[in-house]
Amino acid sequence: MEQNIRKQADELYKRGLLVFNQPITKETLKLVTELWQEALKLYRKIGDESKAREIEKSLINLYKKKAIKMERKKEQGNNILTKFVNWGLFFKIGCLGFGGPMAVFSLLENELVQRRKILTDKDFLEGAVLGDILPGPVTMDIVTYTGYKLKKWSGAISSTLIFILPSFILMIILAMLYDKYKITPKIETIFECLGAAVTGLIVSVGLRLGEKEIKDYRGAGILIWAFISSLIFKFDILTVVGLAGIAGTLLYIRG
Amino acid sequence: MNILLKLSWVFLKIGTFSFGGGMVIIPLVERDVVMKYGWLTKREFIDAVTLGQITPGPVVISATFIGYKVYGILGAIVSTISVILPSFVMICLATQAIKKFHENKLLANFFRGARVAVIGMILQAGLSIGKSSLIDFKTIFIAGIALISLLKYKLNPIWILLGAGIVGLVS
Numbered sequence: 001m002e003q004n005i006r007k008q009a010d011e012l013y014k015r016g017l018l019v020f021n022q023p024i025t026k027e028t029l030k031l032v033t034e035l036w037q038e039a040l041k042l043y044r045k046i047g048d049e050s051k052a053r054e055i056e057k058s059l060i061n062l063y064k065k066k067a068i069k070m071e072r073k074k075e076q077g078n079n080i081l082t083k084f085v086n087w088g089l090f091f092k093i094g095c096l097g098f099g100g101p102m103a104v105f106s107l108l109e110n111e112l113v114q115r116r117k118i119l120t121d122k123d124f125l126e127g128a129v130l131g132d133i134l135p136g137p138v139t140m141d142i143v144t145y146t147g148y149k150l151k152k153w154s155g156a157i158s159s160t161l162i163f164i165l166p167s168f169i170l171m172i173i174l175a176m177l178y179d180k181y182k183i184t185p186k187i188e189t190i191f192e193c194l195g196a197a198v199t200g201l202i203v204s205v206g207l208r209l210g211e212k213e214i215k216d217y218r219g220a221g222i223l224i225w226a227f228i229s230s231l232i233f234k235f236d237i238l239t240v241v242g243l244a245g246i247a248g249t250l251l252y253i254r255g
Numbered sequence: 256m257n258i259l260l261k262l263s264w265v266f267l268k269i270g271t272f273s274f275g276g277g278m279v280i281i282p283l284v285e286r287d288v289v290m291k292y293g294w295l296t297k298r299e300f301i302d303a304v305t306l307g308q309i310t311p312g313p314v315v316i317s318a319t320f321i322g323y324k325v326y327g328i329l330g331a332i333v334s335t336i337s338v339i340l341p342s343f344v345m346i347c348l349a350t351q352a353i354k355k356f357h358e359n360k361l362l363a364n365f366f367r368g369a370r371v372a373v374i375g376m377i378l379q380a381g382l383s384i385g386k387s388s389l390i391d392f393k394t395i396f397i398a399g400i401a402l403i404s405l406l407k408y409k410l411n412p413i414w415i416l417l418g419a420g421i422v423g424l425v426s
Binding site: 092093094095096097098099100101102103104105106107110114115122125126128129130131132133134135136137139140141144145148149153156160163164166167168170171172174175176178179189190191192193194195196197198199200201202203204205206207208209210213214219222223224225226227230231236237238240241242243244245246247248249251252253 | 270271272273274302306307308309310311312313314315316317319320323324328331335339341342343345346347349350351353361364365366367368369370371372373374375376377378379380381382383384385387388389390393394395397398399400401402405406409411412413415416417418419420422423424426
């Protein structure tokens with residue numbers, strides 16, 4: 001009789017362990033808890049205290065995990081404020097991206113990859129590749145790409161619109177002023193200094209990403225080729241990136 | 256109404272063919288907007304492009320200006336949405352497709368090569384922007400400070416841009 005119960009309890013515990021090793025979701029957590037609680041009851045019944053304590057420990061760990069998961073869900077979920085802050089990032093960059101596309105590119109890399117860690121280096125560069133291959137300004141393409149990655153179509157729409165809104169409003173104001181007074185603001189000296197700052201910005205982004213991404217001679221070769229072909233032969237972006245992609249396909253074919 | 260449709264059509268076309276972004280498409284826009292439809296004079300068009308460079312967004316935002324000149328606020332909205340719509344849809348579909356074929360070895364290798372090329376182009380852009388904007392001691396100084404504070408002290412680049420803008424305003 002006692003042996004049967006012990007066997008049953010062992011069986012329950014093992015089954016729980018199996019489920020526990022699967023990817024953790026709400027359902028698996030619930031199932032494991034039920035199985036182990038049942039096993040605990042049976043061990044108590046036959047008076048095997050050491051086994052019972054062991055299971056209790058596992059259960060406590062399990063509760064902790066559950067709590068963490070719930071908390072994370074709360075963070076992601078209905079909190080309008082965090083949502084607002086997340087999309088606000090695109091508004092901020094949309095407002096402050098003076099100094100041309102490369103300035104915006106650096107700002108995006110800094111916010112998305114380094115600070116908020118929404119994208120990895122690879123994801124970010126993947127977005128840039130898509131932006132280079134497909135039409136449209138690269139910076140806006142990266143914004144759309146990020147939005148889509150986060151929340152599918154609705155994310156893409158909100159991120160893109162929020163990003164473009166500040167420029168849109170500013171442009172309407174400038175157009176109204178232009179209509180009335182036929183003036184355009186004088187900006188040459190500002191842009192000179194901005195250009196210098198952007199040089200520093202973009203070189204730092206290039207170096208940082210290069211350090212992460214270049215892992216062997218093949219990568220270094222493609223990098224140098226891309227650099228030289230756009231500098232000397234003046235190939236356009238689509239050609240450089242497309243050819244590099246094909247080169248990568250061939251070079252890395254053996255892994 | 257007719258003019259809105261025309262506006263939308265022109266900018267959808269431009270949005271579809273604006274590969275490589277930015278200045279490449281400007282002759283294309285000029286041909287339609289100035290020569291074919293006569294919506295803007297040549298002088299106004301050049302001003303539109305200049306204003307497009309002032310705003311923090313991409314140069315395609317010049318579409319907003321052109322739309323506004325042609326049909327007021329409504330024209331501005333229509334032309335802006337039209338110019339971003341094609342690339343928007345393509346990016347979303349492409350992102351979806353990449354997710355689906357993520358295990359595909361050939362595609363992964365393609366991106367491996369292309370990613371590196373993007374870095375090469377970034378460095379090249381740095382060089383060419385530097386060549387045209389590092390013209391005196393002041394600008395070289397700004398670029399040097401920007402580079403060091405970013406690489407070593409991880410300063411938020413927004414401060415660097417703001418600082419450089421202020422220096423430019425004052426001097």
